[in-house]
Amino acid sequence: MxxxxxxxxxxxxxxxxxxxxxxxxxxxxxxxxxxxxxxxxxxxxxxxxxxxxxxxxxxxxxxxxxxxxxxxxxxxxxxxxxxxxxxxxxxxxxxxxxxxxxxxxxxxxxxxxxxxxxxxxxxxxSELPAADPQLRAQIEQEAQLLGWRAMHQQLVVIDPVAGAAIHPNDRQRIQRALEVYRLTGRPISELQSEAAxxxxxxxxxxxxxxxxxRSWLHRRIRERSDQMICNGLVEEVAGLVGSKSLDLPEMFERLPALRAVGYRQTIEALAAGEVRAEPLAEKISIATRQLAKRQLTWLHGNxxxxxxxxxxxxxxxxxxxxxxxxxxxx
CATH class of the missing domain: 3.40.50.300 (P-loop containing nucleotide triphosphate hydrolases)
Structure with missing residues (x-):
């Protein structure tokens, strides 16, 4: 060495x-x-x-x-x-x-x-503004009306950097980013980049x-998804959730680790009682490709x-x- x-x-x-x-x-x-x-x-x-x-x-x-x-x-x-x-x-x-x-x-x-x-x-x-319960409730009401994917699109427009980094299903971070923008008039990514x-x-x-x-990456992702299922992903997830109620919103809120790509899709399949290797591997691959796209977007911009x-x-x-x-x- x-x-x-x-x-x-x-x-x-x-x-x-x-x-x-x-x-x-x-x-x-x-x-x-x-x-x-x-x-x-x-x-x-x-x-x-x-x-x-x-x-x-x-x-x-x-x-x-x-x-x-x-x-x-x-x-x-x-x-x-x-x-x-x-x-x-x-x-x-x-x-x-x-x-x-x-x-x-x-x-x-x-x-x-x-x-x-x-x-x-x-x-x-960075030093971000404190949470505003009234504004958070307002954003929550908008999300109930429009859906969280629409709220994520709002974020992409006002803050492309944060929009690329935050998953469309990550309600907590979408809400916080929108809240900070509405409180300060500035993107959360800009405030964070100034701190340091x-x-x-x-x-x-x-x-x-x-x-x-892109084809190389998609092939690697699919091979990896298939390998995870062969290596016992479904059994691992079943062991993690155990006898816990599969009330998905509550579970993902209480156990944020299980929101991760691969785990979320497997839990959703278990909750639906439809665990089949091929469809599950495809869903995991799609979610992983979306993650990789967001990662590349941010990396190319930095x-x-x-x-x-x-x-x-x-x-x-x-x-x-x-x-x-x-x-x-x-």
Whole structure:
């Protein structure tokens, strides 16, 4: 493995850079992170909102225990499914993991595609206005009349960045984004981006794994969806919900972890009593493609990163070159 800190540089200059590996789902982020860990003394830090949860293994494509033992990841298996894990929680815990890695002369490598987490860590959590119960009730009434997808479309118009990052079914975040805009007259994404000077000191290198083509990405997503079902996704979800009432709105409100793509579709199939592999895999694939599209939209609109083509044989060599250069201050 390569050495990291240079004795000939000042303490500030010698602060190890933070490497970020991101990109749409199913593009091989974890594999690239592990290859970097083979070359450098690294601390891998998950930036995936579902990997924080225990017992959510199959549907999150969580690396198996033997892999996690060989390549330890911070922020994996740190919450139960009935516990909320916010962007603020991520910023606090990821910041702590980054400091611990640097103190141990290890290269902090964040890996994951939860863009809200990464954006919050890079740009900060701004001071947003307090909740306004009267305005929230008004937005709720509008949603009952128009539907939450229509409310999401309103958000896309006033704040394309937040609209791309927030799922059309995520009522809580849609409501909050609309509330902030109506209270301040400014997009929530703009306010959040202003917060942050100095939240993550030192150099940063963002590596973005992008698909070579849309058809390649769609094929990978479908293969992954099929594999999850073969690996026992339905059984895993059934074990998570147990004897709980499948009152879906109440369940998703109480157990936000289960809103994740793959879990939501499987729970809906269980509730309907229609669990068949082919239709379920197709529904998961469609939802995953929509997620990947939102991820790509945000990444293309935030060009502060180096794009690598997912699946390309030269990726590892190129990534090692880029990381070596930023460590050396180039």
């Amino acid at each position: 390569c050495g990291l800190a240079s004795p000939n540089r000042s303490r500030e200059e010698n602060l190890l850079p933070v490497i970020i590996i991101t990109g749409p789902t199913a593009c091989g982020k974890t594999e690239l992170a592990m290859k970097l860990a083979d070359h450098f003394e690294c601390q891998l830090i998950s930036a995936d909102s579902s990997l924080v949860y225990r017992r959510m293994n199959v549907g999150t494509a969580k690396p198996p225990a033997r892999v996690l033992q060989q390549y330890p990841h911070a922020l994996v298996d740190i919450r139960d499914i009935d516990q909320f894990f916010s962007a603020g929680d991520f910023v606090a815990e990821a910041g702590s993991a980054i400091r611990a890695a640097r103190d141990s002369n290890k290269l902090p490598v964040l890996v994951g595609g939860t863009l809200l987490y990464l954006r919050s860590l890079l740009y900060g959590l 000077a100095g939240i993550l000191p030192g150099q940063k290198l963002t590596l973005i794994l992008g698909p070579p083509s 060009p502060a990163g180096v794009w690598l083509t997912a699946g390309a044989s030269a990726n590892c060599t190129r990534a090692i070159e880029l990381v070596s250069r930023v460590i050396d201050g180039g």
